[in-house]
Amino acid sequence: MKCFTKVRTSILFTIILLTVSLNTSPASASPIDVNGGVMNEYEYSEVFFLTGEPVIFSGKAVTTEKENKNTLTRTYRFTLTGDQDHPTYKDAKLTRSVNYVANINEHESKGQTTSQFEVKSYSEKVTFGKDTYTLADYQYSEGMVADNLPASTFYSGNMVGRKIYKYVDGSTKAEDIITVHLNGRNMGYKNFWGATETQLMDSEIVTPKGSAFITSKASDSKSRIMVYEPFDPTLASFAGGHSVISSSDMVSEYTYNIPFGAGKGKLELQKKNLPLVERLIVPKFRDLGRHQAKDSIEKLYSLGIFDENSQFFSPNTPMQRYQYTIGILKAVDLRVLEEPKKSRVPRVPIFTDLSVKDPDYMYIESAVAQGIINGVTPDLFEPDSPITRVQAIAILVRALGMEGRAPSPGFRTHYVDDYKISAWAKDSVYVATELGLVKGNEQNYFNPKQPLTRAQAALLTSRFLDFLENDLKQNYRDDIFFQ
Structure with a gap:
């Protein structure tokens, strides 16, 4: 994929909120504090460097x-021990508790949120014998800005801090x-x-013996992907179906x-x-055959995005503006505006050919209202x-809020x-091409005014969801890790 420096009503094409557990937005991803650590359901791990040696x-x-x-x-509490396979560090212990407090400022007219984090309280003790x-002492400041766009929120932050440790030599009491x-x-x-959130942290450790330099890259990621599951028996009512695999993992690298x-x-x-595995409904369309959009159509139907009651999808039928728009949204x-409370004055639709x-x-x-x-x-x-x-x-592209990434007019x-x-x-055509959402035909014509068929809409929607699932x-x- 090219990058800039490198996605209910019953209608022919009905898009509904997913009826599987995808109907709640994923929790925000975030590395654990500033230490480059990683965790799963059972265990947390990080690397400690103050001894002059990396200790897990x-x-x-x-x-x-x-x-x-x-x-x-935000509160973090850690109760850790050293590497149990290391003869020197297996008895080492680390306890830490940190509270961070942020002031959140919603800039609704700009569609953005800013926040300022500071450390409120802290305690940490590490023992090696x-x-x-x-x-x-621990001083910390972090500022963040989030751009709250319809299809995705993008955010960025910067942080600085200083930790002062008192080291006591157990033998000499120095x-x-x-x-x-x-x-x-x-x-x-x-x-x-x-x-996904990725954190890059540079640390300078100043000791009486000299200075050490540590760079950590830590990333937390949560994602959902579609996987086709074959059905081996031939004497059955369907040939196969899809699963949604919801996964979460954290990686870090210390240099x-x-x-x-x-x-x-x-x-x-x-x-x-x-991972969480969920089986989805099975498509049974009879008019797709070997159609190039077959996989995309069946994927979107399995998710509940196509809600067809017929066994015929009619892939070459034109896609209507209302059907496509509601589907993507x-x-x-x-994020839908709240419906106005009942009033004695009849509500008027913003377009005369729509009904409230x-x-x-x-x-x-x-x-x-959001400019989509x-x-x-x-x-x-x-x-x-x-x-x-x-x-x-x-x-x-407007749902992504990326039209501004095009060159100057x-x-x-x-x-x-x-x-x-x-x-x-x-602007939208340029950005969509750079993102790999669309391309021209073999003669490199874009054909901007060409009507979109239902099959073409399925292909385009599938690529858009793949961008949200994988490309981001x-x-x-x-x-970032492998640049």
Whole structure:
């Protein structure tokens, strides 16, 4: 995939909120504190460097998060022991408790959220036999900004900190001060289909013996993927079906340079949660045969995004504007405006050819308010008209909020018929092409005004969901870890 520096009502095409457990947004992904650690359901692990040697600690970690009005409190508690296979460190112990408090500011007119984290309370003690490291002072500041877009929230933060430890030599009772300077940043996204956050942290450890330098990369990721499950018996009512695999894992990489101790080296940690497997309904369309969109159609039907009661999908039938628009908005779990309370004054739809009594009407009003869609004219939506390629692409890119990533106005796309792409849609076409959501035909024509068939809509929607499921995760983790 190209990157810039490198997704109920019964209708022909009905898109509904997923009836499997996908109907709740995934929890936000987040590395555990600033130490580069990883965890699963059973165990947490991190690497400790203050001795001059990398020591792996593992054990129990408990994280909690509470929000009260505009204040968010995060609490981390650790009870860890040293590497049980290491003769020197198997008796080492680490206990830590840290509270962070953030002031949350919602900038509703901008669609963004800013937050400022500080450390509220802390305690930490690490023992190696009779030697002890006690956290005497901890100063920390972190600022974050989140862009709350319809299909996905993107966020970024920066943090600085300073830890001061008192070291006591158990044999001589001599005391020393060790100072750890922290400087880091994080980046992440979260949407209906997954979440990933990657944290990069540079640490300078200043000791009486000299300074050490540690860089940690830690990433937490939650995702859902579709897997086809074959059904081997031939005497059956169906040939196979799909499963949704919900998974969560954390990876970290430490690169260290300790001149007075272990020297240079690298360590990697990884923890995976047990995946959740859910079988989905089985498609039984009779008019797909070997159609190129067959897999995409069956995938979306299995998820509940196509809700067909017939055994015939009619793949070459034009996709209607209303059907496609409502489908995409529900597939990405659009944040819908609250329906106004009843009033003596009759409600008027924002487009004269729509009805406020339609159960999905608020999706349209919400999408217009968020800048995802427009009418064909100021007064008409033309819900039953076929949706064109350029209209469909604009909806996807605006839902992502990425149309601003196109070049300065006046640019040309690489398509032969670039001159046929309306000015209002050119940014979306450019970005969708860069993201791999769309491409031209064999002659490199985009055909912007060509109506989209139901099969083509399925292919486009499937690629869009794949972008939300997989491409974002790769960009926010793999591209950073292996750059």
